[in-house]
Amino acid sequence: MQKPEEQEKSYQQMVKDMRKVFLSGKTRDMQFRKSQLQRLLALVEENYDSLYDALFKDMRKPLHEAMLTELMFLKRDIRHTAWNLKKWSRPTKVPMHLTTGPADSFSVNHDPHGVVLIIAPWNYVHLVLSPLVGAIAAGNCAILKPSEVSVNCEAVVAELIPKYLDNDCYKVVTGGPSEITALLKEKFDYIFYTGSFPIAQIIHAAANKYLTPVTLELGGKCPVYVDDSVNYHMTAQRILWGKFTNLGQTCVAPDYIMCNEQVQTKLVEEFKKVLLEFYGENMQENTDLARIINARHWNRLKMLLKRSKGDVVIGGDLDEYDLWISPTVIVNVEETDSLMEGELFGPLLPILNVNSADEAIAFINKRDTPLALYLYTRKSDTVKKFKNLTQSGALDINDCIYHCSVFEIPFGGKGESGMGRYHGKWSYDTFSYDRAILHRMFDPIGNIHSMTPRYPPYTQFKYKLLYNALKHFDHLYVDPFKAVPYFVVFLAGAILAFCIMHFKLYEYLGL
Structure with a gap:
């Protein structure tokens, strides 16, 4: 294990060497970028089983979920980017005007930042590889820092990246807080972080030393509002799938529901039916549900549930040895309840009672801006109100999480839920900057x-x-x-x- 001063010198030299490679123009070459994207695609395709094995060992993630939310997502992301790369890279021409000479030209080039740092969380392996797609496409060198919490995913990323990608341009750093602290002392040209708000504040402060631009993909409490016009069975299916995918350990998972008491009664009835459809009588034995990542997070969720003044109407079963908490629905939850203190990031689903859409909007607006907001209604005036009177990174109407899979729309937060956007072209735009070009003859x-x-x-x-x-x-x-x-x-x-x-x-x- 390196001493802190040796570690800092090592990272300093790493960044220095990568910046030298970047300034050589190697990563800007279109053929190089395309070839590296093809190599990244090969990494996913040729190591599908190894990647899934790591996901299973870390969180007992079901194969179906791994395919849908991780591995096929990555393959689609890479192919979509490679297909559009030439178009996205093309300089934007600016209209001529008559005060310029006939041979003069103006354009906007989309240039790479340089050497970028990507810091990923533990809950999804694609959250380290998907930003890398944008970094490669835009022509950057990149250092990846996967989370040490998901031990097996960290190991497989650290093993495969050097085998498939150019070792001078793309590197992986493993370890915990001390490694991140040492890395953040270096001057990067861009930092992309996915994780929690407290760590984001530290990263933002470190970036400010060099005025380094950042993207912060955070989370928070994603609210759901359901009115009495919905199809209750479909609503229950969509909410519960979004909530219990990855056993609730998803930044855009529905965090709490708002509805009136009559809607709550009908929803709880449908929740019971749908959970039985999805997972059967013995949910703990069902392989379609993941597990909590580790004992620390399990105990955090246990204490939140223990301190809650609400009433558990579904679930509530815990098994520390198995890191298991059953899908749990809690009613009669107040605004000051323990379950409303922060992002739950687990299979606990509280329901708060409100009397109207206006009351729900007022409640949302006095709290931190959510990463995603979920509205279930057939009423066009309610849709209009939520569009015009709320703020969030995304607004899904009659579904949840689904927006994350559409590359034609951006993903990202606002305020406490983050800053910056990515996915599809927005990834390319994030890892490039617009450079004004004027050429006079x-x-x-x-x-x-x-x-x-x-x-x-x-x-x-x-x-x-x-x-x-x-x-x-x-x-x-x-x-x-x-x-x-x-x-x-x-x-x-x-x-x-x-x-x-x-x-x-x-x-x-x-x-």
Whole structure:
């Protein structure tokens, strides 16, 4: 084990070497980026069983969930990115306007940040590899820090990345808080973190030392509101699947439900039916449910449930040896209850009673901004209210979690639930920055009509020329259908200006 000072020197040299590689232009090459994405896809396809084995050992994750929420998600992400990479990388052309020379050009390039750091949580292995897809696509070098809590996933990532990806451009650092602390002393060009709010504050503070931009993908309490217009069976299926996938250890899992007492009664009845459909009589023996990650998190959830003043109407079974907590529904929960103190991150589902959508919205708005907000209703006015009067990273109407799988929309939080966006093109945009490019030529006409008037000596003629040009600047953009009259007038003015400037007619005209 390295001493702290040796560790810091090691990371310092690692970042230095990677920055040298980045500045060589190696990672910017389109073929290199495509090849590395193909290698990452091969990593997932050729090690499907090894990746699943790690997920199972860490959390007893069901194969179906691993396929749906992890491995196939990654494969789709990589393929979607590789397919669109050329289009996303293409510079954005800026419209010409008539104050520039005919040979001048403007564009916006989408350039990589440089050497980036990706710090991942323990609950999903794709949360270390999915950001890497965007980092590779945009042309960065990247250091990955998987969570030490999921021991087996950390080990498999550390083993496979060096085998499949370029070792000079992509590296894995293992270990715990001391390794992260040492890493954060280095100057990165971008930091991407997924995890909890308290750790995000530490990372943000460390990034501020160098004004390093960050993406913080956090969590929080994702609320659900259900009104009396819903299909109760479908609503129960969708809420319970979202809640108990990964046994509730998902940042976008429904955290608590708000509804009136009549809706609550019907929901609880349907919850019982759906849980029986999903997992049978003996849920602990059902292999379709995962386990709590470790004893510390199990005890945290146990104490939250023990301190709660609510009434358990479903579940409540605990087995520390098996790290098992059964899917549990709690009613008569108050705002001040232990279950409402922070993100639950487990299979506990409290229900709070509210009398209306307006009351639910007021409750949501006085708490931290959620990563996701889930609304179940058939009423268009209620949908409109939630769209216009609430804030969240995402709003799912009549489903939950599903938005995470759609690459055509962004994923991310706001305020306490995070900052920044990724998935699909948003991943590429996150790991690149827009660089303004202006290219002017040494053409005489362009120089006379757009350069000379700005140079001293300043005269009344130059002042009027520039003043009138800037006054009508919004009319000077080239539109092939509307620009002809402006172009004719401008051309006549340009010829006149050329003659006046070239033959020094302003001396005779008293300008």
